[in-house]
Amino acid sequence: MTEFSFINAFAGGICIGFATVLMFLGNGRITGISGIIGGLMKPEKNQTSWRLLFVVSLITGGALFPWIWGRDLAVDVSSPWYIYVIAGLLVGYGTRNGSGCTSGHGICGMARFSPRSLVATVTFIIAAALTHTLVRLVTG
Amino acid sequence: MSENNGLAWGNILIIVASGVLFGLGLSISEMVNPTRVLGFLNVLGPWDPTLAFVMAGALTVAVPGFQYAKLMHKPFLAVSFSVPTKKDLDAKLISGAVIFGVGWGLAGICPGPSLVALNTMQVNVVVFVAAMLAGIIAHDRIFSKD
Numbered sequence: 001m002t003e004f005s006f007i008n009a010f011a012g013g014i015c016i017g018f019a020t021v022l023m024f025l026g027n028g029r030i031t032g033i034s035g036i037i038g039g040l041m042k043p044e045k046n047q048t049s050w051r052l053l054f055v056v057s058l059i060t061g062g063a064l065f066p067w068i069w070g071r072d073l074a075v076d077v078s079s080p081w082y083i084y085v086i087a088g089l090l091v092g093y094g095t096r097n098g099s100g101c102t103s104g105h106g107i108c109g110m111a112r113f114s115p116r117s118l119v120a121t122v123t124f125i126i127a128a129a130l131t132h133t134l135v136r137l138v139t140g
Numbered sequence: 141m142s143e144n145n146g147l148a149w150g151n152i153l154i155i156v157a158s159g160v161l162f163g164l165g166l167s168i169s170e171m172v173n174p175t176r177v178l179g180f181l182n183v184l185g186p187w188d189p190t191l192a193f194v195m196a197g198a199l200t201v202a203v204p205g206f207q208y209a210k211l212m213h214k215p216f217l218a219v220s221f222s223v224p225t226k227k228d229l230d231a232k233l234i235s236g237a238v239i240f241g242v243g244w245g246l247a248g249i250c251p252g253p254s255l256v257a258l259n260t261m262q263v264n265v266v267v268f269v270a271a272m273l274a275g276i277i278a279h280d281r282i283f284s285k286d
C-alpha cells in the first residue's frame with residue numbers, strides 16, 4: 001500500500017465538491033456519474049448534449065492531471081480480466097437499480113440531506129467492505 | 141439551461157469546468173486508483189483512510205452549496221433545479237445499492253473513476269467500462285418503464 005496523503009485526499013475531495021456545487025447552482029443538475037452515463041445509454045430529448053460534454057470533460061480532467069500535478073495517473077487493475085467483467089456488470093446494473101452511485105448518492109444526495117441517498121451510501125459501503133473482506137479471506 | 145432548447149455559452153462553461161474539476165479531483169485524491177478504494181474497504185487492516193478524507197473534503201464544499209440552493213428559486217443559468225423526486229426507502233433502492241456495492245468491492249472501481257481511468261488505456265479498464273455499460277443497458281431493458 002502506498003503512503004496515505006491527507007492533503008491530496010482532502011484537496012481532491014474539495015475539487016469534487018466544487019464540481020458538484022458548480023453544476024447544481026449554475027445549471028440545476030445533479031452530478032451523478034451513473035445517472036449521466038445511464039442517460040446517454042437511454043437518450044432523452046435535450047439531455048444528451050450536456051451529458052456527453054460532461055463525460056468528455058471528466059475524462060479530459062484526468063488527461064490534464066499529469067500536466068498540472070506533475071505525477072502520472074496511477075490505476076492498478078491487476079486482477080484477472082473476468083473480475084472486471086463481473087464487477088462492471090454489477091456496478092452498471094446496481095447503480096441504475098439503486099438510482100445512483102458514489103457521486104450522485106454519496107456526495108450530491110448526502111449534501112442535500114436526502115434520506116434515500118444516506119441509506120444507499122451506507123448500504124453500498126457496507127456491501128463493498130463485506131465483499132472485499134470475503135474475497136481476501138477466500139483468496140488469502 | 142431550459143427544457144426545450146439548446147445550451148447557452150454559460151451552461152457549456154459550467155459543464156466543462158465541472159467535468160474537468162471532477163476529473164482532476166478524482167485524480168488528485170487517487171480515487172481513480174482501485175488500490176486506494178480497496179484499501180479503504182479493507183476493514184480488517186491495513187486500512188487506508190483516503191476515501192473518508194475525500195468524502196469529507198467533497199462534503200465540506202457540497203453541503204453548504206446544496207443547502208444554499210434550497211434558498212434559491214432557480215439555478216443561476218437554468219429555469220429549474222432537477223432533483224430526484226422519489227422519497228421512499230424501497231427495496232429497489234436497497235437491492236441496487238447492495239448489487240453496486242458488491243461490484244465496487246470486487247474491483248474497487250465506481251462509474252466516475254472508471255471513465256477517468258480510461259486515460260491509462262489499460263485493457264482491464266476498457267473491459268470494466270464495457271461491462272458497466274452492458275449492465276446499465278440490461279437494467280434499463282428490464283425496467284423500461286422507469
